[in-house]
Amino acid sequence: MIAVSVVIPIYNQAHLVGRTIEAITANSLQPIEVIIVDDGSSDDVRSTILAYESLTAFPLRLLEVNHGGPGRARDAGWREAIGEIVAFTDADAVPDRHWLENGVQAFSSPDVGAVEGAVESGGGKPTIFTHQVRNRFGRQFMTANMFYRRSVIAEVGGFKSPYREDSDLAFSVLDAGYEIVFVPTSIVIHPPRQENWRFYFAKANRKRFEGLLFRNHPETAPQYIPRFQPTELLIITGELLALLSVVWGSWSLAAGLLLLALGMPKRLADWLGDREYNSREYLWAWLMTLILVPVEAYYHWTGIIKPPAVHKDLRR
Secondary structure, eight states: OOOEEEEEEESSOHHHHHHHHHHHHTOSSOOSEEEEEEESOSSOHHHHHHHHHTTOSSOEEEEEEOSOHHHHHHHHHHHHOOSSEEEEOOTTOEEOTTHHHHHHHTTTSTTEEEEEEEEEOOSSOOBTTEEOOOBSSSOSOOTTSEEEEHHHHHHHTSOOOSSSHHHHHHHHHHHTTOEEEEEEEEEEEOOOEEOOHHHHHHHHHGGGGHHHHHHHOTTTHHHHSOSOOHHHHHHHHHHHHHHHHHHHOHHHHHHHHHHHHHHHHHHHHHHHTTOBOOHHHHHHHHHHHHHHHHHHHHHHHHHHHSOOSOOOOOOO
16 A cells, blocks of 8 residues: 655644544554644644654654745645655544545556545534635645645645645646546545634635736646636626716616626525525625625736736745
8 A cells, every 4th residue: 555644734723633633543544654744833732742642553743834834834744754645634624534545546547646635614504604615526626635646746846835835736736747636535524614704805815816826827727717707797797887877877777787686696606505694694795795706806817917926935
């Protein structure tokens, strides 16, 4: 069986990582090592790791980096790894019992450079303020559940971008001619967390970093990140026509409302999904959608037209 190293970045999650270690300990395939990379935590990560060292059949290794972000932490981790395969997950994630076994089996061909596993959101019924991390159908390359051949990571240079580093590495692997296979039975549970309205604006702001992906992966990025969203165009055009009705009259208002009626249901359905909400929260989501769609479009296109200058190399 192929030797697997697990890399887990951590920042102020000492109270959560024990659950992750226990889940890996219970896996049907045991890793050759688990490397936990502490990104300058203020809580006592070291004591937590020491408490679990005697309970695992594999070595628990602790590395330390200084506030470099998750990309630098993962980059430091894989460079220290000795396994042929490097499996990445998060310090608050809970891998399924067959996570490693099912993921590793997909490396049957040398053309497979990476394997993408499924990510499910645990917890109770989500609300409109619940941030859920999910990957049920692939093509998202979330490092909460990604496997890479170590040799392939080395070939493409590792994590080179401090922003959207998960997609940047995956696109580099695809650019190099390797396949990335999605394995829905290799599952990690990523617990949801409650956020507020500020989170959604911060998320919209991060859209500008998509420009880095388009600049550095001009052929691959457009296959995974749409430049143009029909619902986005309907909503933005509808808003403009409704505003211009002050000048153009009732026909402009009617046309704007029609376009909003066509574009809003899909966008709201994507957001609300299986969430619990009352009429007041639905109205809030409706109004926030009207605001967020043009904001997201602005940052997306600003990033594509003029990508952020920061694209520092994370290699030591």
